[in-house]
Amino acid sequence: MEKLRRAMMFVPGNNPGMLQNAGIYKADTVIFDVEDSVLVSEKDAARQLVHNAIKYIKYPCEVAVRINHITTPYGRDDLAAILPAKPDLIRLPKAETAEEIREIDEIISEAEMKNGFSQGSIKMMAAIETAKGLMKAYDIASASPRMVALAIGAEDFLADLKTTRSSHGNELFAARSQILLAARAAEIQAIDTVFSNVNDEDGFIAETTRIKELGFDGKSVINPRQIKLLYKIFTPTEKEIDLAERVLAAYEEAKAKNSGVIALNGKMIDVPVVTRAERVISYAIALGLRKGGQ
Numbered sequence: 050m051e052k053l054r055r056a057m058m059f060v061p062g063n064n065p066g067m068l069q070n071a072g073i074y075k076a077d078t079v080i081f082d083v084e085d086s087v088l089v090s091e092k093d094a095a096r097q098l099v100h101n102a103i104k105y106i107k108y109p110c111e112v113a114v115r116i117n118h119i120t121t122p123y124g125r126d127d128l129a130a131i132l133p134a135k136p137d138l139i140r141l142p143k144a145e146t147a148e149e150i151r152e153i154d155e156i157i158s159e160a161e162m163k164n165g166f167s168q169g170s171i172k173m174m175a176a177i178e179t180a181k182g183l184m185k186a187y188d189i190a191s192a193s194p195r196m197v198a199l200a201i202g203a204e205d206f207l208a209d210l211k212t213t214r215s216s217h218g219n220e221l222f223a224a225r226s227q228i229l230l231a232a233r234a235a236e237i238q239a240i241d242t243v244f245s246n247v248n249d250e251d252g253f254i255a256e257t258t259r260i261k262e263l264g265f266d267g268k269s270v271i272n273p274r275q276i277k278l279l280y281k282i283f284t285p286t287e288k289e290i291d292l293a294e295r296v297l298a299a300y301e302e303a304k305a306k307n308s309g310v311i312a313l314n315g316k317m318i319d320v321p322v323v324t325r326a327e328r329v330i331s332y333a334i335a336l337g338l339r340k341g342g343q
């Protein structure tokens with residue numbers, strides 16, 4: 050099972066209190082932000098705070114940093130300040146080309162060499178937040194072996210599309226589908242965008258249920274209150290795990306009879322059904338709901 054990245058929580062990089070406590074909320078990943086949640090006048094202070102947080106606080110989860118775009122006056126300074134602290138993951142916002150990804154990849158390689166980190170240990174992900182970026186989604190997703198995920202950033206994306214966000218999400222359906230396809234074709238994870246109204250639990254649950262059904266591996270969140278709600282949706286139920294176990298057992302039985310197909314309660318069980326059942330079981334094992342090797 051690949052690394053779980055169900056809840057990736059943004060933490061403003063210039064907020065010492067939030068940086069200090071970011072690890073207590075059980076997010077799979079915390080994303081320390083030095084991009085849009087940090088004013089230009091605060092960028093230097095934020096870089097320093099984020100560097101020190103990564104270096105001196107032991108977080109019980111993956112630690113990512115969202116840098117400013119590499120073509121802005123801040124992106125290279127962000128990398129220079131943050132890479133020596135060894136974050137697990139760099140998130141590039143507003144990605145538009147494969148060349149940007151390769152440029153950052155090279156900067157990371159140099160920093161790894163200079164600081165004695167093993168080559169390839171710092172991973173990358175990118176967020177698609179413009180129409181131009183969406184047109185290049187697969188090129189971006191497959192531009193570097195460091196790439197572990199492709200995300201969508203809906204707030205910027207919809208501003209670029211000259212529209213607004215609705216509760217039904219129709220305006221995001223095409224982009225979400227394309228990002229998911231690009232990520233799957235590149236064999237990396239797909240991460241959905243933030244839901245900005247932290248007080249609208251029903252809206253968050255409805256959106257998270259939809260993106261889980263589409264196939265996303267996780268979602269960016271902005272508040273600890275959203276993490277528990279998200280995990281409930283991303284955790285297989287006992288009924289789902291039980292069904293997956295019965296599917297695998299039925300398939301073993303079919304194989305013993307030299308058959309590649311069998312029916313379980315009238316439903317055909319074949320290879321793709323088995324593949325999905327195996328994923329449910331891997332997930333259950335990764336979450337400690339089942340023991341490995343059973």
Ligand SMILES: CC(C)(COP(=O)(O)OP(=O)(O)OC[C@H]1O[C@@H](n2cnc3c(N)ncnc32)[C@H](O)[C@@H]1OP(=O)(O)O)[C@@H](O)C(=O)NCCC(=O)NCCSC(=O)C[C@@](O)(CC(=O)O)C(=O)O
Nearest residue numbers: 059060061067085086201202203204205242243269271272
């Ligand atoms: C939304 C709100 C102001 C609400 O505040 P509230 O005060 O009502 O929160 P409360 O629930 O009362 O907080 C209870 C306790 O949790 C602590 N606590 C809260 N949030 C925490 C957190 N994030 N990290 C650690 N700690 C946290 C808090 O300190 C308190 O601790 P304590 O006092 O000890 O009890 C706050 O959450 C917040 O600032 N969120 C982060 C916002 C942010 O990062 N935006 C940038 C990323 S999006 C973007 O850029 C768009 C995008 O790019 C996205 C894409 O690409 O996907 C695109 O284009 O779409």
Ligand SMILES: [Mg+2]
Nearest residue numbers: 178202204205
């Ligand atoms: Mg954005």
